[in-house]
Structures are given as structure tokens and as C-alpha cells.
Amino acid sequence: MKGILVSYDFCTGCHSCEVACKKELGLGKEEYGIKINELGPHKYENGKKTGTWEWTFAPMLTKACDLCASRTEQGKMPMCVQHCQAWCMAYGELDELVKKLDGKSRYAFLTPLES
Amino acid sequence: MIIDYEEFENSIDPKAYHKGEWRWEEDGCTVTRTSHYSAPGCHDSCGLLAYTKDNKLVKVEGDPLDPAANGRLCMRCLDLVEAANNKDRLKYPLKRVGERGENKWERISWDEAGEMIKAAVKKLEDEGYGHESIFVANGTGRNTVWQVPLVAAALKTPNVGATNLSGQSCYAPRIFGTFAAMGDYLVTDVTQACEKRYSDPKWEVPDVLVVWGNEPLKSNADGFIGHWLLPAVQMGTKIISIDPVLTWWGARADYWLPIRPGTDEALALAWLNVLTQEDLVDHEFINYWCAYYDELKEHVAKFTPAWAAEISDVPEEDIIASARMYGSAPKGAIQWGLAFDTQVSAMEMCVTVTDLMAVCGNIDKPGTMKIIRNAFDVDAGESTSDIFCGSTFNKKLTAAVFGCEGMEFNGSVDSDAVNVAMESGEPYPIKMMWSQSSNALACMAFDAPRTYRAIKDSVEFCVYADPYMTPSAVAFADLVLPVSMSIERDSARTWWTPLRTMKKCTSYYEAKSDEEIVVWLGHLLNPEVFNRWPTAMDLVNDYIETALAITDENGNAVKPGFDLSFDLGADQRDAYDIHTKFRPIDSSKTAFDDLTESSCGYRYDEWNDTYEKYDKGMLRPDGGKGFNTPTGRIELISTVLPVWGIDKYPVHHENQQSVKWLNDPEYRKRYPLYCINGSRSYEFFHSEQRQMETMREFHPEPLVKMNPKTAEEYGLKEGDWVWMENECGRCMQKVTIFEGIKDYCLSAEHGWWFPEQEGAEPNLFGALDCNTNNLTHVYETGSHNIGAPRKTVCVRIYKVRPGDTMPGEQVTRLGGFRDYVNREY
Numbered sequence: 041m042k043g044i045l046v047s048y049d050f051c052t053g054c055h056s057c058e059v060a061c062k063k064e065l066g067l068g069k070e071e072y073g074i075k076i077n078e079l080g081p082h083k084y085e086n087g088k089k090t091g092t093w094e095w096t097f098a099p100m101l102t103k104a105c106d107l108c109a110s111r112t113e114q115g116k117m118p119m120c121v122q123h124c125q126a127w128c129m130a131y132g133e134l135d136e137l138v139k140k141l142d143g144k145s146r147y148a149f150l151t152p153l154e155s
Numbered sequence: 156m157i158i159d160y161e162e163f164e165n166s167i168d169p170k171a172y173h174k175g176e177w178r179w180e181e182d183g184c185t186v187t188r189t190s191h192y193s194a195p196g197c198h199d200s201c202g203l204l205a206y207t208k209d210n211k212l213v214k215v216e217g218d219p220l221d222p223a224a225n226g227r228l229c230m231r232c233l234d235l236v237e238a239a240n241n242k243d244r245l246k247y248p249l250k251r252v253g254e255r256g257e258n259k260w261e262r263i264s265w266d267e268a269g270e271m272i273k274a275a276v277k278k279l280e281d282e283g284y285g286h287e288s289i290f291v292a293n294g295t296g297r298n299t300v301w302q303v304p305l306v307a308a309a310l311k312t313p314n315v316g317a318t319n320l321s322g323q324s325c326y327a328p329r330i331f332g333t334f335a336a337m338g339d340y341l342v343t344d345v346t347q348a349c350e351k352r353y354s355d356p357k358w359e360v361p362d363v364l365v366v367w368g369n370e371p372l373k374s375n376a377d378g379f380i381g382h383w384l385l386p387a388v389q390m391g392t393k394i395i396s397i398d399p400v401l402t403w404w405g406a407r408a409d410y411w412l413p414i415r416p417g418t419d420e421a422l423a424l425a426w427l428n429v430l431t432q433e434d435l436v437d438h439e440f441i442n443y444w445c446a447y448y449d450e451l452k453e454h455v456a457k458f459t460p461a462w463a464a465e466i467s468d469v470p471e472e473d474i475i476a477s478a479r480m481y482g483s484a485p486k487g488a489i490q491w492g493l494a495f496d497t498q499v500s501a502m503e504m505c506v507t508v509t510d511l512m513a514v515c516g517n518i519d520k521p522g523t524m525k526i527i528r529n530a531f532d533v534d535a536g537e538s539t540s541d542i543f544c545g546s547t548f549n550k551k552l553t554a555a556v557f558g559c560e561g562m563e564f565n566g567s568v569d570s571d572a573v574n575v576a577m578e579s580g581e582p583y584p585i586k587m588m589w590s591q592s593s594n595a596l597a598c599m600a601f602d603a604p605r606t607y608r609a610i611k612d613s614v615e616f617c618v619y620a621d622p623y624m625t626p627s628a629v630a631f632a633d634l635v636l637p638v639s640m641s642i643e644r645d646s647a648r649t650w651w652t653p654l655r656t657m658k659k660c661t662s663y664y665e666a667k668s669d670e671e672i673v674v675w676l677g678h679l680l681n682p683e684v685f686n687r688w689p690t691a692m693d694l695v696n697d698y699i700e701t702a703l704a705i706t707d708e709n710g711n712a713v714k715p716g717f718d719l720s721f722d723l724g725a726d727q728r729d730a731y732d733i734h735t736k737f738r739p740i741d742s743s744k745t746a747f748d749d750l751t752e753s754s755c756g757y758r759y760d761e762w763n764d765t766y767e768k769y770d771k772g773m774l775r776p777d778g779g780k781g782f783n784t785p786t787g788r789i790e791l792i793s794t795v796l797p798v799w800g801i802d803k804y805p806v807h808h809e810n811q812q813s814v815k816w817l818n819d820p821e822y823r824k825r826y827p828l829y830c831i832n833g834s835r836s837y838e839f840f841h842s843e844q845r846q847m848e849t850m851r852e853f854h855p856e857p858l859v860k861m862n863p864k865t866a867e868e869y870g871l872k873e874g875d876w877v878w879m880e881n882e883c884g885r886c887m888q889k890v891t892i893f894e895g896i897k898d899y900c901l902s903a904e905h906g907w908w909f910p911e912q913e914g915a916e917p918n919l920f921g922a923l924d925c926n927t928n929n930l931t932h933v934y935e936t937g938s939h940n941i942g943a944p945r946k947t948v949c950v951r952i953y954k955v956r957p958g959d960t961m962p963g964e965q966v967t968r969l970g971g972f973r974d975y976v977n978r979e980y
Contacts, residue, residue, distance in 0.1 A: 047157045050389055052372050052382070052403050054837050055853060059230040060216070062849070069852050081401050081895045093895070095406035115168030123217050125227045125372075125382035127158045127389065142156060145389075 042107060043151035044121060045137040046099060050128040050145065053078055053097035057120035057129070064111075064119040065104055073104040074120050074150075098148060099129075105152040107131070158386045160353035167219045172204075174220055177658070177755050184208045188218055189658040189756050192648050193297035194592060194622045194640045195238050196840030199380050200648050200655050201228055202757070203235075207660045212239045212642050222350050223653060223757065224380060230837055230850070237847045238640065239663070243623050243910055245637035246664035255611065256916035256967065258629045265665065269679050271634055275616035276310070276680060279586050287550040288586040290573055290614075291315040291540075294593035295325065295841060296377070298646055298657070301535040301698060302669040303591045304715075308543035308684055309677040310589065313551035315540045316568035318595035319606045322936035322943030323565055326377050328496040331564060331941060332505020335793045335801075338783030339774060341512060343488040344525035345383045348652050348763040353386050357766060359522040360390040363484035366404040367397040367508070368419060369492020373835035376492055378650040384490065387522075393484075395477050397422065398494075399831055400860065400902045401895025410477040413897055416829045417947035418467040420500035420807040423507040425463030426478040427455040430514055435482030437516030444769060444781070445513055446788040454792065454804050466807065468897070486522040487515055493833070494946055499935065501942020503805035506793055513789045519767050526768055530652040530760040531737040535703045538566035539715040542705055543684050550583070552576055554940035561800020561939060569940055574606075574933050577613040578975065585613050588631070591620040591669065592638065596627040597922040598842035598906045601931045601943065604884050604923065604966040605975050620672060623846060626922030629914050630967075637666040644668035647695050647747060652763040654699070654737065656751045670694050692747065699746040704733035736760065801938040810944035811935055812881075826881050826949040832927040833905040833946065834860065842906035857925045860893035860902040868898075869952060876955035879903065881948065884929035884972035886962055887955050901950070903927045916967040923962040929972070 053076055061073035081095035099120070108118035112131075116122070121131040130137055134149060141147055173179050177188045184206040192200040202221020206214035215235045217226030248268040253259030263271075279288060289312040293303035307315035317323070333340050343364065349355040364384065371381030388394070388407070396405035397412045397419065405411035414422055430436055431452040441448045460478075464471040481487050489512060495504050517523035528534075541548055553563050556572035577585045588610065593599060600606040610617070610631050619628035620636040628635050643666065646657040659668075667675065670691035677685025688694040697703060704714040712733040737758075739749035750758060768774050774783045781787035785794050796803045815822040816829075838844060838854040845851065859877065871877060875890045879901065888903050896902055908922035923929065930948045937943070965972060 045157065047389070049407075050157075050385060052385070054372065054382070055230045056228060056233060059233040059849060060228070063214070063233060063236070069848075081406055081893070083894060093401065093406040093411075095401070095403065095895075115171030117166075117219070119216070122219060122226050123228050123233065125229060126385045127227075127382075128385075130157050140157060144156065 041134050041151060042132065043134050043137070043149050044107070044118070045130045045140060046148045046150060047128045047145045048096065048098040048148055050126045051076065051097040051099065052126045054125045056123040056125050057099055060119035060123040061105070064108060067104060071104065072102050074099050074101055099150070101150045101152045103153060107152055156389050158353070158389045160386070163225070164354070172218070172220055175755070177752055181206070184213060185660070187658055187660045189660070189751070190221070190223075190648070190655040191232055191235070191641045192646065192655070192657050193299065194638060195231065195843045196297055197231070197375050198296050198378050198650070199224070199375050200657070201232060201380070202226070203228060203232060205642055205660045210661050212236050212661055220755070221757070222352050223347070223655075225352070227382060229375070230853070231840060231844055234847050234849045235642065237849060238844070239642055239661070241623075241846050243846045244663065245622060245624060245635060245666065247637060248665065249635040251633045255633070256630055256919070258915040260635065265667070265675070268634055268636060269675070272618065272676070273679060275587055284586055285547060285550065285583065286311040287314060287547045288583055289314065290568075290585045290588045292318045292588065292590040292593050292595060294599065296650065297592065298641065298648060299592045299669050300537065301539065301703070302673050304537050304540035305543070305673040306589055306591060306676060307540035309673065309679070309681045311545050311547055311681060313540060313544045313548045314568045314573065315537060316573075317570050317599055318590070318593060319574055319600035319602065319933055320570045321601045321933050322501065322941050323567055323570070324496045324501065324943040324945060325493060326496060327565065327567065328501035328941050329491060329505045332502055333509050335795045335799065336506050336509040336791070337513070337789040339526045339528070341509070341518070341524040342377070342379055342527050342651070343384070343490045344522055345387050347379070347383055348525060348527065348759070350653070350759045357521055359486055360387055361392045361486050361488045361522040363395060363481055363487045364388070364392045365395045365397065365481060365487070365489040366402070367489055367491050368494025369490065370398070370402045370404070370835055371490055371492065372403055373837055374492065393480070395481060399897060399900050400834070405895065409480060410473055412469045412473055412477060415466070415468040416831050416900065417498045417500070417810055417813055417944065418807065419494065419498065420504045420507060420805065421458070421463040421466040422469065422474060423504060423511060424455055424458035424805070424807060425460045425474050426481065426511055427451070427507065427514070428458045429460060429475055429478035430482045430511070431455060433479070433482070435479060436514040440516030440518070441514060444518070444788055446786045446790050447792040448514070451510060451514075451791040482515055486520065487517045488523055496942055497945035498947060499810045499937040499942055499944055500808045502801055502938045503808070506796070507805045510791050513791060518789070519769060521766055526774070527651050527763055529649040530654040530758070530763060531649065532735045533649040533654060533699060533702045533737065535698055535715050536566065539703055541566070542713050542715055556582065557940055559800060559939050562798050564799055565941070571933055571936065571940060574609055577609040587616045588614045589618045590627065591672070594621070594625040594627045594842045596630055596919070597625065597908045597926065601928055601933045601945065602883060603926050603928040604962070604971045605933060607966055608971055608975060622666070623910070624914065625842070626908050626914070626919040629919055630916070636672060637664065638672070639663060639666040639668040644670065645692060645695060645747065646670060647699050647750070653757040653759040654750065655757045656747055658751050658756065692745075696746045699737050699750070700735060701733045702735050706733055736762070799939055808937065810947050812944065812949040813947055816949050826951050827899065828865070828950050828952060829900045830879050830927065830930055830948045830950045831900060831902045831946045832931065832948055834902045836904065839906060842908060845908055846910045857888040857904045857907040858891045859888040859904070860896050861890050862896050862898040862900070863892050863894060864898040866890060866892050871954065877952050878955055878959070879927070879930060879950045879952055881930050881950045882973070883932050884962065886924065886926050886929040888925050901952070917961070917964040919963055919967065921963065923966050926962065929962055
């Protein structure tokens with residue numbers, strides 16, 4: 041199965057994936073194929089991480105995403121991955137991508153609806 | 156870890172992305188592989204694939220085969236189709252028909268525009284004024300920096316530079332500071348000088364990165380793409396963030412040092428104190444390559460971490476620990492930025508931090524600070540006007556107007572001196588102004604209300620050239636000229652490396668490129684000089700081949716640009732050769748065509764892709780080892796500063812408002828908060844992109860960050876409009892509650908105007924209403940008029956109420972916020 045691996049500790053919330061996708065899919069205002077969620081900034085006052093900051097960005101796929109099927113057929117990358125300024129997204133077979141997990145950052149797999 | 160550069164390169168399908176081709180047909184479109192370099196902004200040139208059809212840009216994507224940006228475009232470039240085809244674009248030259256400020260225009264031809272300009276220049280001459288009474292304004296560093304000085308050459312005036320950018324307080328101070336210490340400039344090395352990029356076997360990952368006084372991810376300043384740093388962080392680079400505001404860096408840092416605004420120099424001196432007292436320095440590097448280490452150590456002995464903690468509001472133990480972390484790192488880099496320049500300690504700060512790099516040996520070694528120059532020595536810039544403006548050169552408005560002593564090293568006009576000339580007519584009046592790609596009233600100018608008055612009251616004929624009608628053009632212009640965007644121009648760039656071309660893909664009505672405007676104007680007014688460039692393409696080729704250098708009456712080459720040994724009278728290089736180091740691959744082609752077609756629009760040079768250049772005899776004009784300084788070493792206590800009239804021992808200075816804030820309880824009660832002016836966002840480059848629907852969808856209004864405690868104290872909540880006010884004026888922005896800022900600081904955005912609003916006065920597209928420069932003042936600068944307090948502004952805040960007088964009304968109708976007394980703020 042194909043999908044996108046995101047090393048979201050490094051996501052900077054730059055919106056490139058969102059805009060690249062919107063333009064490719066011809067989406068309008070408030071419509072996204074991929075959308076970044078933002079958590080924080082917030083300083084922990086409890087638990088083991090007390091005194092440290094949480095400020096995390098993480099993209100999620102919407103119903104509109106088809107992993108840029110028409111692009112990947114031609115050998116091109118999905119728009120979001122191609123334009124990820126933070127180098128934190130990779131596209132491919134999940135079996136292959138899983139080898140990149142190293143426990144040194146938080147990761148998420150994103151897989152869209154099968155059309 | 157996701158980043159694996161070789162894997163990334165190997166994964167790019169060469170057929171799908173047409174490797175090696177610069178232009179092809181695809182899906183009924185012509186696709187051009189080129190680089191983008193304004194308009195619209197920014198300071199960088201990312202490689203992109205432009206899809207055009209029927210003379211229209213229809214689609215843009217990043218070019219994964221471009222080593223400079225690897226296809227990773229920001230949201231603004233991804234939205235270029237909206238910019239290029241925007242309904243607000245200027246199509247034809249426009250002549251003012253109503254009063255200035257009424258936003259009433261009539262379409263005219265370029266020929267008629269030329270006649271208007273010629274008549275204005277003749278009137279100036281007939282009235283007995285010299286051409287120095289013409290001020291040519293450019294904007295920040297984009298693809299106008301080497302062209303607009305030629306407007307000044309055409310108009311035969313030496314006065315070209317920024318509009319009320321007090322203290323040349325953007326980037327220039329860092330150039331001057333490093334040049335004073337070591338004769339060259341330094342940037343964080345993240346492989347950008349090598350075509351192999353992160354797979355360059357020479358490169359090493361920095362151990363510690365100090366992100367100081369800028370948010371590189373959002374600002375992409377100084378020819379440096381902030382996201383270049385991300386692969387290094389993924390590969391293990393640790394972070395120290397020095398910033399009053401929490402950024403992406405601060406939230407991921409081992410140490411975030413939230414300093415009181417404008418106290419960076421105190422912290423820098425204390426770091427030097429720790430490094431020298433605890434002997435965390437690189438003695439081998441110092442012994443071989445530096446001078447005056449003992450003198451530096453003695454000078455900083457008194458600047459203890461306890462002393463700096465008191466000034467900077469950073470705990471002493473954090474100053475010590477972070478200094479140790481930086482000093483102990485085998486490879487350290489300091490990503491320095493705008494806040495170095497926007498304070499009165501700018502020169503001191505820039506030499507001190509150069510020393511911080513030098514004493515740790517973080518100079519031109521892999522993964523440290525790279526010595527960088529413009530690729531192939533293509534160095535044309537603001538100084539170009541100096542060699543072409545003719546006899547007016549000696550009348551240039553410099554820091555000498557303010558009594559600054561010492562050799563002049565600032566190639567640009569002193570913009571405070573221009574303001575003096577406008578307001579007082581001393582040493583001569585400013586009668587005519589030409590502004591190209593600068594929207595100063597909304598963006599760059601300190602004290603926007605005062606700038607409004609100064610230009611309006613003095614300038615009798617004013618030309619604006621821009622892709623859009625701007626608030627500044629409405630307020631001041633008698634003639635507006637339409638400028639082409641990047642996609643519509645043949646042009647070239649060297650700001651560091653690689654050398655790049657921008658290939659014209661479309662045209663837009665009667666808009667002309669900056670090169671075309673320059674050549675058109677030059678042939679009209681100064682053919683003697685401009686006959687050298689029959690066409691705009693000749694100018695571009697000459698820029699690449701000679702950097703617009705000339706040969707003087709003795710047969711010696713006279714080159715524009717700043718060179719320490721040249722300026723100190725010791726230049727011995729290539730005295731007779733005006734050529735740059737660029738040589739075409741295909742000698743049957745012109746330089747532009749060779750670059751565009753033979754190497755897909757870019758070329759890296761060997762000089763920049765070399766480490767430890769000081770050890771290879773690459774920095775000094777005499778070819779010897781060492782640095783391009785009087786001693787041949789990095790001068791930890793600079794011998795150049797005294798020549799420039801600046802104290803060689805750097806100390807910390809507070810700006811006037813901070814002095815009062817610290818020492819006068821009444822003042823602090825009145826203006827209890829620091830407003831840090833100019834917070835960047837991904838959506839906008841300075842005052843640009845406000846017309847672009849997608850950018851406004853993401854970021855509709857100006858935001859001021861406020862600590863939750865501050866908001867509670869003032870009864871404010873998320874989304875409230877709030878006035879920020881001080882003795883200079885007021886402006887309003889929308890509150891956003893933000894935990895990562897001190898409770899006595901605010902962080903406000905700059906450059907806001909609203910193209911969808913009324914353009915005529917008093918509104919001027921709302922450009923004065925939210926303008927944080929209403930809170931700033933001119934004439935307060937640092938040593939030798941370098942550096943000015945933009946981010947250390949003290950204010951009070953209160954909620955915006957219905958019926959409040961808008962700043963646009965106050966400034967354009969009610970005489971401004973205060974009396975503007977000459978030479979005092």
C-alpha cells in the first residue's frame with residue numbers, strides 16, 4: 041500500500057503542502073486535500089516534560105486527497121511531498137517507508153481513502 | 156530520519172521532470188525551467204517549472220532538479236499564478252489627473268511618460284538645482300538591487316538607496332561588521348555553495364546552531380533559504396535560540412534565551428567573557444589566523460554573565476550554560492539576522508559576534524560559518540551609481556551630514572540625511588524622486604507619518620515603478636510605470652551562489668522589466684553612458700560578464716561593490732581587467748543564453764565551493780594566505796573601525812526609549828510594553844502578496860502576539876483590535892494570545908495594507924492604520940549612523956473603540972501625530 045510518512049517533529053507549519061495541494065486539486069477557500077494541525081505553543085507544567093515546550097505541526101489528509109494519482113502515474117511526486125520545505129515527508133510503499141522509523145522523532149503514516 | 160539526499164536525488168524520475176531540458180511542451184502548455192527572483196519577492200531564487208499557455212502563466216511547481224531549493228517552493232511561489240494574473244496589476248503607464256492622494260489616473264504611452272520625465276528634469280535644471288536633488292529609492296534586496304542604481308545613473312544623481320531606512324538597518328550592518336573584523340562575509344554553511352548539496356562529501360553537520368535575532372524559516376533573508384537548515388537539524392544539529400519571542404527554533408532548542416529586546420550585544424559580550432575566561436576557544440585557529448586575542452580577552456573580562464543577566468533579563472546560569480554549549484561544540488554556526496541591525500548597538504554587535512565565530516574557529520570550515528562572495532565575482536549593486544553618476548558623486552548624502560567622521564564605507568545613500576534634505580533643504584533640497592519596487596510608506600520607512608509629510612512637502616515630481624498600484628504611489632506619485640514580474644523578464648542574479656538566470660515566459664500588457672526601464676530611461680537622459688547597452692539583454696549579458704565595471708582614464712578597471720583593501724587603497728588585483736570570472740560553457744552563445752540553455756539556468760562557482768580559503772591564498776588580493784585585512788588576520792579588535800570613526804572596543808548601548816523605560820518610572824508607567832516590530836509570516840514578503848486571495852485566506856489581518864497575562868491585565872481577548880501608541884504615533888492590530896512571549900513584550904507585524912479597501916486619501920488602502928512604523932522615529936542611529944532601533948519600541952495599548960480617529964485620517968488630514976522638528980525625533 042502506498043502512503044506518506046511524516047516525521048512531524050520537523051514540520052514547520054509552512055503551509056507549502058496545503059497550497060501545493062489546493063492548486064493541484066483546484067480547491068477553493070477553506071478546502072484542502074492536506075491540512076496542518078497546530079498544537080501549542082504550550083509549556084508543560086506537569087509530568088516528565090515539565091518546563092519544556094510543545095509546539096507541534098502535523099499534516100492530515102482530507103477526503104479530497106488521492107495521493108496525486110495522475111502525477112505519480114507519470115513518475116512525478118505528490119505535490120505535498122515535492123514541496124515539503126522541511127524535508128519531513130516521504131512518499132512510497134509503506135513497507136519500505138517503515139524502515140525509516142528510528143525512534144528519534146515522532147512519525148505518522150498518512151494514507152488516503154482508496155478512490 | 157526522512158532526509159537522505161542521495162536517495163532523494165535518485166528518486167527523481169529524469170523523464171517525468173525532463174532532466175537536462177530547459178523548455179518543453181507538456182499537456183498543451185510550454186514548460187520553462189527557470190528561477191524566480193521578483194517581482195513578487197523575496198531575497199531568494201528558487202528553481203521552478205513555469206507552465207504557460209497563450210502568453211499566460213497557468214501553473215507553477217517547484218523543480219526537484221534545482222539544487223538550490225530542491226523543488227521545495229514556499230506557499231507564495233506556489234501561488235504565483237494569482238500574482239501574475241491579478242486584477243490589480245498595472246497594465247499601462249499612468250499619469251496623475253487629480254490631486255496627489257486622490258488615486259485618479261489617466262492612461263498614457265511610454266513616450267508620453269518619457270516626455271514628462273524629461274520636462275521634469277529640465278525644470279529642475281532651469282531652476283538651478285543640481286541632479287543631486289533627485290532621490291532614487293529602491294526597496295529591499297531583490298532583483299532590483301543591481302538595476303535601480305542605473306536609474307540613478309540615468310538621472311545622474313549619486314543619491315540612491317532606501318527611503319527612511321534609518322541607520323541602513325537591514326543586513327548592511329552585518330556586512331560592515333564582518334568586513335571590519337575580517338574583510339569578508341559569513342553565512343551558516345548548510346551546503347548551499349556546493350551543487351552536490353547535502354551529499355557533498357566535504358561537508359559536515361554543524362553540532363550547534365545558534366539562531367539569533369531572526370526567524371529564518373519565515374524571513375528567508377539575505378539570500379538564505381531558512382529551510383536549508385532543516386536537513387541539518389534532522390541530522391542532529393542542536394539548537395540555541397536567542398529571541399525575545401518563541402519560534403519553531405526556541406520550542407526545539409536546548410536553550411531558548413528570551414532576551415529583552417535590543418540587549419543582544421550585552422549577551423554576546425558575556426558569551427565572549429565565558430569563552431575566554433573558561434578557555435573554550437580554539438587556540439590553534441587563533442594562533443594561526445587571528446590577531447589581538449589577548450586584547451579582546453582583557454576587554455571582555457568586565458562583561459560577566461551576571462552583568463549581562465541584569466541587562467538582558469536572561470538568567471545568568473542560562474547565559475553561562477549556553478555559552479559553554481556553543482564554545483564546546485566542534486562545529487558551531489550562528490544564523491544571524493535582522494535584529495542585529497535594528498538596534499543602536501548594530502556595529503558593535505556585528506563585530507562581537509564575528510569574534511564569537513572566530514575565537515571558536517568556526518570560520519570557513521565545513522558545517523560552520525562559510526566565507527561567501529557573489530558567484531564569479533559578479534558584484535554590481537548600489538555602488539554602481541557611484542561610477543556612473545558623474546560629477547554629482549561628491550555631493551552624495553552620507554553620514555557626514557550628521558557630522559560623522561572617518562572614512563565613508565556605506566555604498567548606499569544615508570537615508571536619514573535624505574530626510575534632512577527633504578525637510579530642511581540642507582545641504583540642498585530634494586526636488587524629484589524616483590521609486591522603483593518600494594512601497595516605503597507601508598513598509599520600509601521609519602516614522603511613516605513623518606515620511607509622508609517629508610516627501611509630500613518637498614518632492615515636486617515623483618515617479619513610481621511597480622507591478623501594482625501601492626499606497627506610496629497613490630500618496631506621492633505623479634507618474635506610475637508598470638513593472639514586469641519575474642516570469643515576464645529576462646534577467647540574472649548573483650547574490651552569493653549559484654549564478655542564475657530568469658527566463659522570460661510571458662509578457663503583460665505594456666509592463667516593462669526593471670532592465671528595460673533602466674535602458675529606456677538611460678537612452679532618454681544619459682545616452683553617453685547608456686549607449687553601452689543598446690538593449691536590456693545587452694545589459695544583462697554585460698552584468699554577467701563585467702558586473703558593469705568600467706575602465707578609467709589610466710586604463711584601470713573600476714568595479715562597483717565594496718572591497719576592504721580597495722577602499723583602504725591597497726587593491727592590486729586585475730587592475731586592467733574588467734571581466735568577472737564567468738566563462739561560458741558554449742562560447743558561441745551569449746552569457747545569458749549559455750547559462751539558461753547550457754546549464755538549465757544556474758551555475759555554481761568553485762571559489763564559493765571551497766573551504767578554508769584563508770589557508771589557500773584565496774581571500775587576499777596579493778594571493779597570500781590569510782584574510783583581507785590590514786594585518787592579514789581576523790582582527791578580534793578591529794584596526795579598521797577607527798579608520799571608519801568607530802570605537803574599536805565594542806560595548807553595549809541602549810536606545811533612547813529603553814534608557815527611559817529602564818530609568819524613568821513615570822515613562823515606564825506611560826509606555827510599559829516593548830513592541831517588537833516586524834514579525835514575519837509565511838504568507839507575505841514585507842508589504843507584498845496582500846492582493847493574493849490564497850495568502851489572505853491563510854492570513855487575513857495583521858496580528859500582534861500578546862502574552863496571556865498581558866491580555867488578561869488589559870481585558871483583551873483573541874481577535875480584539877488593539878491600539879499600540881507612544882510619543883511618535885499609534886497603530887492598530889488584532890490580538891493573538893501567545894504563551895511564548897514575555898509579559899512586557901508584544902510582537903507585531905509589518906507591511907500591512909489592504910488592496911481591497913479605498914486607495915484614495917485619507918485611507919490609502921489602510922496602509923497607515925496598522926503600520927507599526929507609526930511608532931518608530933528617524934535620526935536615532937548607532938555608530939557612524941549604522942543601526943537603528945526598530946524592534947525596541949516602547950508603547951501602551953488600549954482597545955480600539957468605534958469612532959476612533961484612524962491614523963490615515965490623522966496623518967493625511969489632521970497634520971500627523973506631532974510636530975516634526977528637524978534633526979530631532
